[in-house]
Amino acid sequence: MEHSKDFEKRVEKKVEHYVKKVVKVIAMVILGAILFLLANYLLMWLWNWLMPEVFGLSTITYWQALGIFILAKLLFGFGGGGGKNKGKSSHKKKFKATHGCSTMRRDFDQWKHYEQFWKEEGAEAYKNYVERIKNNNHDTE
Structure with missing residues (x-):
């Protein structure tokens, strides 16, 4: 009887641990998506505020701003820095x-x-x- 209670407690702790991990992962994905959408909105807002007056360009929509954002990320990188050499010293x-x-x-x-x-x-x-x-x-x- 005692053995089955210990087993149940261990299984319960494992399930609770995995559920917490899944909830954290889902929350991080949602937070990442929200931050991405906010960054895109910020890009659209800045473009529509600065570019028409400074360079005489037209305003853009949210989806055009998303396209510019993705294009800029493809051209200039996704950040993150060093890649493989994060913990290692550089050549210099x-x-x-x-x-x-x-x-x-x-x-x-x-x-x-x-x-x-x-x-x-x-x-x-x-x-x-x-x-x-x-x-x-x-x-x-």
């Missing part, structure tokens, strides 16, 4: 210095001495360079 994040930047990074380490060089030799070396250019330009003229 995987890029490391070993893929071609290592020489630039190595050379960049040498630049830490640039300021000291400029203070000691840079200004004088630059003046000499400018004088050389002036002298070479006078020779060619």
Whole structure:
């Protein structure tokens, strides 16, 4: 007797669980449909408010707005973003210095001495360079 009551309770809980899931799925489908219809109405309202005055276009009906909405979704995508790579890092994040930047990074380490060089030799070396250019330009003229 006790065994059958436990079995009935487990079956009852499973049925209740599945009924709740089905109700949630139906509610989400209805909510999605309502949001889709509202987005379409918003598109129609915005088009009829802006386009005739800005571009001189005619107003559209609800069904024409639905067609524009579907066309825009087909042309520009349905959103959702990354697709397969949602949890994975992108190619840009995987890029490391070993893929071609290592020489630039190595050379960049040498630049830490640039300021000291400029203070000691840079200004004088630059003046000499400018004088050389002036002298070479006078020779060619």
